[in-house]
Amino acid sequence: MGDAVLELDGVTKRYGGFLAVDGVSLVAPRGKILGLLGPNGAGKTSTLRMILGITPPDDGRILLFGKQPGRAVQRRLGYLPEERGLYRRMRTRDTIVYFGMLKGLGRRRAGRRADALLAELGLAEVADRRIEALSKGMAQKVQLMTAIAHEPELLILDEPFSGLDPINQNELEAAIRRLAKGGTTILFSTHTMSHAERLCDRFVILRKGKKAFDGTLEDARAAVPRTVKIEADGDLSFLRDVKGVAALTPPPEGSTHWEVTLARGAEPQVVLAACFERGIKLTRFDSSPPTLHEVFVSLAGGDDEGTEP
16 A cells, blocks of 8 residues: 555564464554554554564555654654653653753754644643652643654554543543544554544454454444344344344343344344234334444454464
């Protein structure tokens, strides 16, 4: 792909006899947000470590801006790790300036960049406050600023919303959208499907080291069986024999809704029509498309044997 910022081609990583990443390929186009999703032990952390050049792949190829990971491309990357790491006794503005200079900015430019980011993310009033005196939400915003102080072309975010309250989550989401709109490519690893569903242009789902899915939200929804949730006064067992119904799940104990799994290509209206023909009075009919959470459970669910070293 001509506008690809990041490409993985058949990448494999082993730790002794443990196969952590098994032939994964993906492409992150310029200015897009790519979600890297998967349960614990799926290979996300190992994949990120290889992209960052911390560990090399055993097989396959990784290209960043058309080059292999290494010092030649490091200054074009930004990274927000899951484990936060700020110097607690440093002042907020000094912290951002310091990380900007580590990535090649001169002191004056790093200072201007720090001031702009503090104003943009609403922390200008705490510029001289020590990191240890900031709330968790404020500190997380500062951590993001240290990752983008040098205006990276590719930003890697590992669980950026962990532990944040809803207000700070919304502010961080807005900042991420602004970065992508400005042309930054973002690789976003998370367990929180609601954030991924709102933010990402595309998704890659890993399961046991292998790629289980690669595509848009619409592609993801089409990859799993469509379901309809209904409630009614009476028995709905007759729906098992309706053409277009692949499976019928009766209400579990403590619930009143039936779940109808449609055959591929069937529309929810076949269930509605069958109920009307029988004179069934429906009290609920939900044919909403599956959420990303439901897609994730379908494509990446099951046992998680082993965990990443």
